[in-house]
Amino acid sequence: MSLINKIILIFVLIQSTGNAVIDNTKHNLSVTGTGTIKSTNETEICVFCHIPHSAQQGRPLWNRSMPSSAYTIYQSDYLDRLNYPKPSGLGIEKGTPGSLSRQCLSCHDGTIAIGDVYMVRGNILGDTLIDMTGTDGGGMMPQTLVANIGTDLSTHHPVGYEYNPDVSISFGEGSRNSELKANPDAPIRLYQMGGKRYIECSSCHDPHTENKKFLRVNTGANHGQNVRDTCIACHDKSGGAPWPTTHEVTGMPYKDTEVLSKYGTYNPADLFCANCHTPHNGEGKPYLLRKVEQQTCFQGAASSAGVSSCHGTGAPTSAPDIESVLLRSYTHPVSEIDGVHTDLDTLYGTGVNRNPSGSLGLSWDDSKHAECTDCHNPHKLGSKSHVDKGQWYPSTPTNLVSAVLRGVSGVEPVWTPRWSQPTSFTTLESSTKEYQICMKCHSYWALGTAVEGTSAHLLAREGINATDQAWEFNPNNRSAHPVVMSLNTMPGSYEPKSLSSGQLLPPWNTNVGNQTMYCSDCHGADNEIGGDPRGPHGSNYKFMLKGENNYWPEKPDGSLYTVGDIFNGGDEGLFCKNCHNLEAANVHRFKSSNMVNADFPNYPCVYCHVAVPHGSPVSRLIGYDSFPQPYNYNGDSLKLDGYEKAPYMAKSNAHSSTRACRCHRRGGGNYDSYP
Amino acid sequence: MNKTGIFAFILLFPMIAATDSIVGSKHDLSATNYYGVGSDASNRICIFCHTPHSANADLIDGDGGKAPIWNRRLSDVSAFVLYDETPGSPSSVSLACLSCHDGVNAQGRISAVDAGATHRIINASGSGLAGPGGGEDPNCAACHPFSRPGGGGLYPDTTWQIGADLTDDHPISINYAASFAHRPGEFLASPINGLKLFNGKVECASCHDVHDNANGLFLRTSNTGSGVCKSCHIK
Numbered sequence: 001m002s003l004i005n006k007i008i009l010i011f012v013l014i015q016s017t018g019n020a021v022i023d024n025t026k027h028n029l030s031v032t033g034t035g036t037i038k039s040t041n042e043t044e045i046c047v048f049c050h051i052p053h054s055a056q057q058g059r060p061l062w063n064r065s066m067p068s069s070a071y072t073i074y075q076s077d078y079l080d081r082l083n084y085p086k087p088s089g090l091g092i093e094k095g096t097p098g099s100l101s102r103q104c105l106s107c108h109d110g111t112i113a114i115g116d117v118y119m120v121r122g123n124i125l126g127d128t129l130i131d132m133t134g135t136d137g138g139g140m141m142p143q144t145l146v147a148n149i150g151t152d153l154s155t156h157h158p159v160g161y162e163y164n165p166d167v168s169i170s171f172g173e174g175s176r177n178s179e180l181k182a183n184p185d186a187p188i189r190l191y192q193m194g195g196k197r198y199i200e201c202s203s204c205h206d207p208h209t210e211n212k213k214f215l216r217v218n219t220g221a222n223h224g225q226n227v228r229d230t231c232i233a234c235h236d237k238s239g240g241a242p243w244p245t246t247h248e249v250t251g252m253p254y255k256d257t258e259v260l261s262k263y264g265t266y267n268p269a270d271l272f273c274a275n276c277h278t279p280h281n282g283e284g285k286p287y288l289l290r291k292v293e294q295q296t297c298f299q300g301a302a303s304s305a306g307v308s309s310c311h312g313t314g315a316p317t318s319a320p321d322i323e324s325v326l327l328r329s330y331t332h333p334v335s336e337i338d339g340v341h342t343d344l345d346t347l348y349g350t351g352v353n354r355n356p357s358g359s360l361g362l363s364w365d366d367s368k369h370a371e372c373t374d375c376h377n378p379h380k381l382g383s384k385s386h387v388d389k390g391q392w393y394p395s396t397p398t399n400l401v402s403a404v405l406r407g408v409s410g411v412e413p414v415w416t417p418r419w420s421q422p423t424s425f426t427t428l429e430s431s432t433k434e435y436q437i438c439m440k441c442h443s444y445w446a447l448g449t450a451v452e453g454t455s456a457h458l459l460a461r462e463g464i465n466a467t468d469q470a471w472e473f474n475p476n477n478r479s480a481h482p483v484v485m486s487l488n489t490m491p492g493s494y495e496p497k498s499l500s501s502g503q504l505l506p507p508w509n510t511n512v513g514n515q516t517m518y519c520s521d522c523h524g525a526d527n528e529i530g531g532d533p534r535g536p537h538g539s540n541y542k543f544m545l546k547g548e549n550n551y552w553p554e555k556p557d558g559s560l561y562t563v564g565d566i567f568n569g570g571d572e573g574l575f576c577k578n579c580h581n582l583e584a585a586n587v588h589r590f591k592s593s594n595m596v597n598a599d600f601p602n603y604p605c606v607y608c609h610v611a612v613p614h615g616s617p618v619s620r621l622i623g624y625d626s627f628p629q630p631y632n633y634n635g636d637s638l639k640l641d642g643y644e645k646a647p648y649m650a651k652s653n654a655h656s657s658t659r660a661c662r663c664h665r666r667g668g669g670n671y672d673s674y675p
Numbered sequence: 676m677n678k679t680g681i682f683a684f685i686l687l688f689p690m691i692a693a694t695d696s697i698v699g700s701k702h703d704l705s706a707t708n709y710y711g712v713g714s715d716a717s718n719r720i721c722i723f724c725h726t727p728h729s730a731n732a733d734l735i736d737g738d739g740g741k742a743p744i745w746n747r748r749l750s751d752v753s754a755f756v757l758y759d760e761t762p763g764s765p766s767s768v769s770l771a772c773l774s775c776h777d778g779v780n781a782q783g784r785i786s787a788v789d790a791g792a793t794h795r796i797i798n799a800s801g802s803g804l805a806g807p808g809g810g811e812d813p814n815c816a817a818c819h820p821f822s823r824p825g826g827g828g829l830y831p832d833t834t835w836q837i838g839a840d841l842t843d844d845h846p847i848s849i850n851y852a853a854s855f856a857h858r859p860g861e862f863l864a865s866p867i868n869g870l871k872l873f874n875g876k877v878e879c880a881s882c883h884d885v886h887d888n889a890n891g892l893f894l895r896t897s898n899t900g901s902g903v904c905k906s907c908h909i910k
Contacts, residue, residue: 022910023900032900046901046910052845052882054834061845122834122892208910 022208026147029114029132037114037134037141044120048130049103049207051119057094058103063117066092066099067106069151074158076286078343080356082169084178085162097193098160100200104207108149113139149280157204157279157288163190163197163234169344171409174429176344185233187216204230204279222264228272235273237379252317254300256307268300268309275300275310276378293341294334297372298323311533320533322372325525330461331538332370340369346409347427349445362446364457364466375437375535380407385534386434386518392529392547392578393507399433399483399516404535410436411445413470418477418492419617419675421450422470434518435473435483443470452628453612462542464630469519472614478672479622480615481517488513493619496647503584522546522575547578552613553606553633560633563588564601576605576613587649603660606633608640618672619645625658626674640664642671695889702885702893704817722746723817724771726798734767740874742771748792749774754785754839758846765841765848765878772879778836785839847878851907861909868896868906877907 022028022045026035029048033039042048051063058066071090079086090098090105106112115130116139129139136142149156163184168177184190188204190197204216211218212226217233220226253266260266268275276296277288284292290301298312299305305312305323312323326335340360348354348361360367372378382403387394401408410431413422423444431437440446447455450468457466473484476492487498498513508515524546525532526539541550552575553560565571566582567589574582582588590600610616610623611633618624623631623638632638642655642664655667697703697720704723726746733749734742752764755773765773770787779793780786837844851872855862866872870881882903883893890897896906904910 030900043899044901046904050904053837053843055843061843119834121898124834 021210024210025208025214027207027214035134037132039115040131040133042120042130047120048114048117051117054119056118057092057099059094059100062094062103063119064103064106065112065116065118066102067109067111068092069105069109069111071102071105071109072152072154073160074154074156074286076343077345077356077359078286080359081344081347082167082176082178084167085164087160087162090160095193097162097191097196097198098200100191100202101159104201104205105149105151107141108147109151110136110140110143110148111151114141115139146281155280155282155285155288159200159203161199163199169347171347171429172412172426176429179237180234181236185229188230188233189216199234220270222270224263224265224267224270224272224274227263227274228270231273231277231279237273252309252319254302254307254309255316256302256304258303259301263301271301287343293338294323294326294372297378322533322537325533325538328526328538329540330542330544332536333368334370334372334537337369340367341371341374342367343373344409346411346440349411349425349427349440350448351423362440364441364447364455367446368457370441374440375408376404377407382406387528387534390529393521395507397507397515397517397521399435399518401431401434401437405431405434405437408437409440411440411443412436413439413443413474415474415476417675418474419453420471420474421453421468422474433484434520435469438519439470442466443468445470453631454628467612467614467630469614472612472616474615477615477617478619481522481613482515483517483519483614486514486516494645496645499580500584503581505579505581508579509581520546526550545575547575549573549575549577551575553604553611560604560606560637562602562604567601599660604633604637606637607660608638608654611637617675618643622672624674625656642667642669644668644671695887697886697888700886700888700893702888709817722796726796729798731797734770736767736874738874740766740768740876742767745771745774746796746798747771747774748795748797749777749787750780750789750792751787754780754787755841756839757841757848758844760842763848766873766876768873768880769847769878772883772885773837776835776837776879778838784836787839845877845882847876847881849877850875851877862907863909866907868902870895870903870906882906 023032024034026033026037028034028045029038030042030045031039032043032045047063049063050061052061055061056063056065058064073087073089075086087097090102092099092102107114113129113132114135115132117125117130119125120130132139134142141148143150153159163180165178165180165182168175184203190203191200192198205214206216207214209216209218212223215226215230217226217229220229252268254260254268255266259271263271263274265271276290278290279288282288282290284290284296289296291299295312298310299308299315300310302308302310304314306314306316308315309317309319311319311321313321315321323335325331342360345361345367348359350363352361354361384403386398386400386402407430410428410433411425412428414424414426416422421444425443425445428436444450447457447466447468449455450471453467453471454465455468458464459466473480474492475485475490477490478492478494480490482490487493490497501509501512504512520534520536523536523544524534524539525537525544526541526546528534528546536544538544539546543552545552549572551561551573555561556573561571561574565574571577571582576582608623609621610627610631612631613621615621616623616631620643622640622643624641624643625632625638626641627638629635639658639661640654640656644653646653651664652666652668654661654664655671656662656664699708703720705718705720707718724746725744727744730744730746731742731748734745749770752770753762755762755764757763757765764770774788775793777786777788778784780789841847851862851865852875855864866881869884872878872881882895884895885893887893887895892898894903896902898904
């Protein structure tokens with residue numbers, strides 16, 4: 001190459017100065033800037049934030065004044081309960097936690113003019129501002145811009161917080177920690193101050209980079225993946241379980257073009273955390289939820305459920321539509337009560353001091369609520385329930401939690417003597433059995449004191465007071481549906497513990513006596529077999545009774561089911577028929593030519609049986625006339641005052657002092673006691 | 676010269692033509708530039724910093740770096756706190772600049788230069804050393820503006836006073852290659868646009884050409900679009 005050509009080549013190489021990175025971003029506030037906010041006359045780029053001499057408070061070589069705003073810091077009961085180290089505010093002096101973020105906020109909180117810098121080319125500007133266009137009247141960032149964070153940081157990802165993976169809180173069994181990785185994945189940065197590590201705005205954002213939203217991460221196939229990878233660089237919510245475990249659906253894309261334009265994808269798997277959470281400006285506080293509580297589950301990252309692939313009405317995919325089910329007549333009050341649920345509330349049941357003081361916990365008195373996350377752990381769940389598609393009941397019944405209930409906190413009662421209220425519970429970080437989830441609220445733990453099984457809390461739609469299911473399903477009772485344990489292992493029950501297989505219908509008639517069951521084998525949606533989402537979310541049937549038959553103890557017309565209905569076809573809709581072959585119980589078959597017994601077919605089921613068929617201190621869910629409501633239908637329907645089960649029932653096994661059942665006036669005497 | 680040569684010359688012209696003389700700039704401390712009051716009303720310019728003989732022998736580093744035949748003193752290099760907030764002395768090349776730009780250790784300011792050291796050059800004009808504590812006080816007006824014409828006046832606060840606290844200034848006397856390795860992708864392999872390193876380190880004279888104010892602020896290249904910053908930093 002000739003000398004001249006070499007010189008030309010060197011010249012060209014020298015003039016192509018490196019990568020002009022910030023030049024092509026909105027942070028180029030000089031006249032050459034590409035955004036709407038820029039200077040009308042200033043050509044230097046770095047000077048809006050940096051100055052090489054006489055730098056002000058801030059790092060590195062800061063050229064702006066620190067805003068003096070008092071910021072509302074992110075807070076949550078979860079962090080308080082974990083005793084997570086919490087700052088009192090953002091630091092102002094350089095080198096203090098939060099100060100780096102305060103530097104970003106010197107433009108982004110809208111209180112300081114963007115052209116307000118300390119020095120330009122050796123001249124201290126004082127009150128003079130660099131002339132800008134695109135700002136509001138005072139030279140600040142306009143309030144309408146998403147980038148205007150403002151001074152309320154409670155709906156923004158915490159900054160100025162210490163990064164501490166070692167904090168945890170213990171349950172009776174298990175513990176929960178801050179679910180942070182020991183060290184964040186590159187390129188996320190933490191800042192060392194005083195021997196600890198802190199998160200700042202610039203942990204996730206590089207203010208100079210051309211990456212979308214100035215994210216440090218740019219290795220994803222689209223912006224959604226970059227957001228995802230930013231979150232999971234620090235947060236480990238899966239407990240080490242391999243991904244994907246949940247919400248991994250790739251066949252159920254969003255239909256919202258806003259999702260595509262923002263994230264470059266319709267795929268929920270690309271968004272991951274960002275389906276439900278947004279690090280800035282979420283509507284749901286705390287936890288950076290996009291929307292308030294259940295509304296997040298309904299629509300995800302879409303602008304409405306109708307263009308989402310989530311759990312709201314009108315979502316054009318096959319994700320379970322829970323929002324519609326929650327509009328039915330009998331529901332858990334998910335959509336009706338907002339702003340009560342707190343994370344880790346399982347630890348704060350009846351009698352436990354609230355932390356922080358004044359916060360809410362589990363109590364029908366002051367914290368009544370039901371949210372999706374009380375029964376589902378969205379970070380750990382899988383999509384399968386305990387029942388196969390197209391069936392009401394599992395082929396092999398069980399009471400163990402299914403994939404959709406994985407990782408949910410619960411309580412295991414400490415069982416007390418027969419027909420009394422368990423008041424002591426072991427809190428579980430992760431339930432192993434379904435009833436442990438339900439009993440968080442459906443026991444003393446949230447109900448408070450119950451008298452003879454019944455609490456003080458009225459269920460307005462059902463018209464009865466809520467009863468204590470731990471009380472009712474206590475294995476020391478003489479009879480109960482096998483929710484807590486199988487009938488054969490129930491200590492309070494005597495032989496014959498279970499029914500015979502002929503008295504049951506599939507799948508309950510195999511392995512009789514050794515099976516367990518779910519609360520939601522009885523309680524669920526109207527049409528689970530035909531497409532309703534499984535589970536006790538809502539139903540048009542009272543008590544959310546589910547199955548082919550949905551009524552107990554009253555028929556649809558309000559009259560009571562009777563013994564004779566079993567044989568004359570009048571038992572249509574009788575709930576028990578879902579699982580029980582009622583004709584096969586000899587007692588039901590009792591007929592006699594005696595005049596008195598001619599009335600027997602007219603006797604309602606609830607003359608003998610408790611109206612709440614969970615459990616009883618008496619065998620075979622029989623109740624005595626001294627039982628109170630709601631076990632005693634209307635307070636006066638039970639007729640017996642003595643009962644004893646036997647392999648072959650005889651007249652003397654039942655005793656009654658009433659006229660209706662006067663055949664049983666004399667009797668054996670070895671009857672089940674009450675309690 | 677053939678066409679290619681002329682073409683190259685025109686292209687290269689901006690690079691070779693952007694020079695100015697120290698004469699008439701703020702670094703021209705002669706009596707011609709600042710009205711002279713004091714014992715030396717001469718037009719000597721270089722003497723304020725340089726001397727051909729008997730220069731400051733303290734301004735030589737262990738790695739061989741040294742100030743260029745420096746004619747000024749510092750009294751206390753232990754006064755400096757570097758950018759990383761550790762006490763330490765910058766390299767001699769930057770100490771040379773700081774022998775004026777550090778300010779003076781007086782009026783409540785901390786500096787490496789006391790009033791005696793700053794007022795006396797080491798080697799006066801003419802033959803013979805001025806001797807320790809002796810020497811001429813050339814051109815008071817260059818630093819004490821109230822003495823033009825008139826007399827006295829305190830050393831004014833100005834933005835070019837760097838002070839002994841270097842924590843608010845761009846780091847100097849740091850190894851460029853070490854930073855390049857520590858932060859991949861954030862630095863060019865070596866500075867461009869005429870910026871230079873001294874013994875592999877960034878010093879005051881990396882960005883500033885002390886004799887040439889063609890770009891303003893004695894910068895080696897134009898800072899339009901922050902070109903100085905971008906000669907090293909990839910941002």
